[in-house]
Amino acid sequence: MAADGTPAPTSQPAYRNRARVAGLTIALGSIFSFLLLLALDVLAPSNNPYLGILAYLVVPLFLMVGLGLLIVGMIVRRRWVVKHAGGQPPPLLMLDLTQPRARRRLVLLMGGGALFLLFVAVASYRSYHFSESVQFCGQACHVPMQPEFTAYPHSAHARISCSACHIGPGAGWYVKAKISGLRQVYAVTFNKFERPIKTPIKNLRPAQETCEQCHWPEKFTGDLDRLYTHYLSDASNTPFTVRLALKVGGSDPTHGPVGGIHWHMNVANRIEYIASDDRRQVIPWVRMIDRQGVVTEYRTPKFKPDPAKDVVHTMDCMDCHNRPAHIFQNPSEAVDLSMMLGKIDTAIPSVKKTAVEILTKPYASAEEARQKIATGINAVYAKDPRCSKLIAAVQEIYRDNFFPEMKTDWKTHPNNLGHKEWPGCFRCHDGEHKTADGQQSIKANDCTACHVILAQGRGEQSRQWNPLGKAFEHPGGDIGDAKCSECHTGGAL
Numbered sequence: 001m002a003a004d005g006t007p008a009p010t011s012q013p014a015y016r017n018r019a020r021v022a023g024l025t026i027a028l029g030s031i032f033s034f035l036l037l038l039a040l041d042v043l044a045p046s047n048n049p050y051l052g053i054l055a056y057l058v059v060p061l062f063l064m065v066g067l068g069l070l071i072v073g074m075i076v077r078r079r080w081v082v083k084h085a086g087g088q089p090p091p092l093l094m095l096d097l098t099q100p101r102a103r104r105r106l107v108l109l110m111g112g113g114a115l116f117l118l119f120v121a122v123a124s125y126r127s128y129h130f131s132e133s134v135q136f137c138g139q140a141c142h143v144p145m146q147p148e149f150t151a152y153p154h155s156a157h158a159r160i161s162c163s164a165c166h167i168g169p170g171a172g173w174y175v176k177a178k179i180s181g182l183r184q185v186y187a188v189t190f191n192k193f194e195r196p197i198k199t200p201i202k203n204l205r206p207a208q209e210t211c212e213q214c215h216w217p218e219k220f221t222g223d224l225d226r227l228y229t230h231y232l233s234d235a236s237n238t239p240f241t242v243r244l245a246l247k248v249g250g251s252d253p254t255h256g257p258v259g260g261i262h263w264h265m266n267v268a269n270r271i272e273y274i275a276s277d278d279r280r281q282v283i284p285w286v287r288m289i290d291r292q293g294v295v296t297e298y299r300t301p302k303f304k305p306d307p308a309k310d311v312v313h314t315m316d317c318m319d320c321h322n323r324p325a326h327i328f329q330n331p332s333e334a335v336d337l338s339m340m341l342g343k344i345d346t347a348i349p350s351v352k353k354t355a356v357e358i359l360t361k362p363y364a365s366a367e368e369a370r371q372k373i374a375t376g377i378n379a380v381y382a383k384d385p386r387c388s389k390l391i392a393a394v395q396e397i398y399r400d401n402f403f404p405e406m407k408t409d410w411k412t413h414p415n416n417l418g419h420k421e422w423p424g425c426f427r428c429h430d431g432e433h434k435t436a437d438g439q440q441s442i443k444a445n446d447c448t449a450c451h452v453i454l455a456q457g458r459g460e461q462s463r464q465w466n467p468l469g470k471a472f473e474h475p476g477g478d479i480g481d482a483k484c485s486e487c488h489t490g491g492a493l
């Protein structure tokens with residue numbers, strides 16, 4: 001009997017139990033599903049990302065919800081008991097070990113607790129690994145990451161995890177990444193992410209802590225031999241190749257001669273710059289601090305300092321290698337590659353020109369592109385027996401490099417390595433960057449400063465070597481003072 005004379009409650013009203021029962025059911029259910037999924041993942045490993053998402057993301061989430069409900073149910077019950085049963089809260093835990101029932105309960109509680117701790121340990125270990133995996137980064141939020149995830153297997157870093165570059169070692173950046181991940185979950189849930197994702201990424205982890213974990217900059221030396229194969233836009237798709245000795249060089253005197261392209265790498269000297277646009281394609285001011293501490297400042301005639309807005313960046317790997325893992329090929333280079341690999345038959349008349357023109361046109365969706373590529377090619381080559389293979393090859397190029405749903409393709413993401421389709425090196429090495437007295441300029445116009453042309457030309461011509469280097473014979477005629485990227489935009493010329 002309670003104080004006011006009402007009979008003491010013998011059972012809780014149904015709704016108060018419901019939360020506890022539901023919580024317990026959900027919690028037990030999720031532990032069971034987790035064990036099942038874990039067994040599946042361990043015994044029959046597959047690359048299906050949804051298994052991981054389910055096991056290490058959704059199920060633990062359900063467990064949390066279940067435990068939450070259970071706790072809420074218990075609190076509600078306690079309150080109810082306090083209110084209706086005389087203001088005295090029941091003790092939290094009461095075990096009278098002389099009672100066999102209590103002993104059984106204790107054993108059950110300890111066994112359950114140990115199992116639960118084991119569950120938490122395995123789940124959090126696997127979740128941590130899963131949350132750093134390529135599958136999680138690339139496929140958990142499918143739409144926004146699709147372009148990068150699609151391009152990534154075609155890069156030199158196809159076997160490097162996204163997190164090796166985007167997070168790197170150490171707990172600090174892991175936590176930072178997860179916090180920014182929460183913001184991304186919000187953006188994806190409410191469809192608020194930007195299309196395309198803008199680069200350069202602000203707050204990208206400095207290259208010293210990511211790239212340089214694997215690429216030890218002190219070790220770079222020497223030249224690289226590179227062959228560039230193109231096909232001209234004439235009826236016979238004449239092959240045109242350039243073979244370069246790229247003076248990659250290095251910047252550590254204890255490992256080799258200092259100089260060449262990797263001289264910029266900040267091992268002993270530092271280069272700083274100010275960009276006047278968000279994409280860092282226009283660089284009107286550069287400062288060089290060499291190993292003796294001598295400072296040289298270069299600027300273009302148009303540069304007007306604005307201390308309130310100017311941000312001084314220190315040049316690092318990413319200022320040249322800004323597309324190391326997700327290269328969206330432009331139509332011209334993608335078609336060249338497919339022709340070189342034999343996916344597109346080089347004997348089809350004017351096929352280079354036709355394919356590039358079709359790929360350069362804008363399409364609203366991937367499906368529209370698929371259809372219009374087929375009709376476009378059919379309109380030109382319908383009678384040709386090689387037509388269907390050609391359509392498939394061009395559609396494949398589109399699928400791998402164009403993402404209308406994310407408004408992403410080669411035009412949205414400049415590639416700063418080189419100078420043909422984007423200003424790249426010529427953002428600084430264009431002859432316009434001079435010291436205040438006008439006496440010195442950043443090396444430019446000298447085509448042999450960065451590479452030597454060992455061989456070049458159409459067809460057989462390109463087999464004639466000259467180790468001393470040749471002057472560039474441009475297949476598109478005289479170019480005067482124009483920058484390469486003024487004409488070569490990557491699309492149809």
Ligand code: HEC
Pocket residue numbers: 134137138144145148149152157160161162163164165166197198199200201202204318321322323324325326413
């Ligand atoms: C070798 C290092 C590396 C790896 C591996 C890598 N990235 Fe990147 N990622 C970069 C760099 C560098 C940038 C561009 C930085 C810039 O321009 O600011 C970038 C940019 C991005 C962007 C911004 C949009 C864009 O296309 O530039 C996204 C999204 C992205 N990466 C996702 C991924 C995903 C998903 C994976 C794994 C499938 C991955 N990255 C693997 C280095 C890497």
Ligand code: HEC
Pocket residue numbers: 156157160164165207210211212213214215317318321324
């Ligand atoms: C976890 C190790 C790792 C990290 C981190 C890493 N790389 Fe690499 N990188 C590799 C491997 C492995 C290769 C492939 C080497 C090969 O194919 O010979 C490679 C190749 C390259 C190449 C040659 C590309 C080519 O087409 O031949 C460049 C350039 C490069 N990495 C730049 C970078 C940059 C820039 C970063 C930082 C954004 C970076 N790497 C981060 C391991 C790494």
Ligand code: HEC
Pocket residue numbers: 207211212215217224226246248261262264265315316317318319320321417418
């Ligand atoms: C001034 C621009 C620039 C900077 C800065 C730069 N690189 Fe490079 N790097 C190049 C060029 C150009 C090549 C040759 C590209 C090619 O093969 O097409 C190259 C080649 C490479 C290669 C391939 C070497 C090989 O032998 O295959 C690696 C790896 C590399 N860079 C890593 C780095 C890393 C790591 C950093 C930062 C510490 C860095 N680079 C900084 C321009 C740069």
Ligand code: HEC
Pocket residue numbers: 247258259260261263264271272273283286287288315319320416417418424425426427428429441442443449450
């Ligand atoms: C942010 C400006 C900037 C960019 C971008 C840049 N450089 Fe440089 N580079 C400099 C400066 C400054 C110097 C030193 C002045 C000089 O030697 O003329 C230099 C020097 C060099 C040197 C001569 C090193 C030596 O032996 O003394 C080479 C080679 C070179 N750069 C190649 C490249 C290549 C290749 C690229 C593009 C992948 C590139 N640079 C992009 C600013 C830049």
Ligand code: HEC
Pocket residue numbers: 226228229242244246417418419420425426429443444445446447448449450451472
């Ligand atoms: C500041 C350094 C630098 C200077 C100066 C320079 N180049 Fe290059 N060039 C490069 C780099 C780096 C690449 C390789 C790009 C890559 O690997 O994608 C390249 C590539 C090329 C290619 C091959 C491109 C292709 O896709 O076929 C040609 C041709 C070329 N350069 C011609 C020239 C000519 C002509 C000049 C003089 C007007 C010149 N370069 C001056 C750095 C330079």
Ligand code: HEC
Pocket residue numbers: 230231232233234240242332420474475476477478479482483484485486487488493
């Ligand atoms: C005035 C415009 C113009 C300028 C500037 C220009 N090109 Fe070209 N280029 C052309 C034309 C037109 C063709 C012939 C295209 C064809 O037949 O497919 C061509 C063809 C080429 C090709 C072979 C075909 C291809 O698609 O790659 C290379 C390589 C090339 N140019 C490199 C360069 C380099 C490097 C520079 C800068 C040093 C440069 N071009 C500057 C117009 C230009």
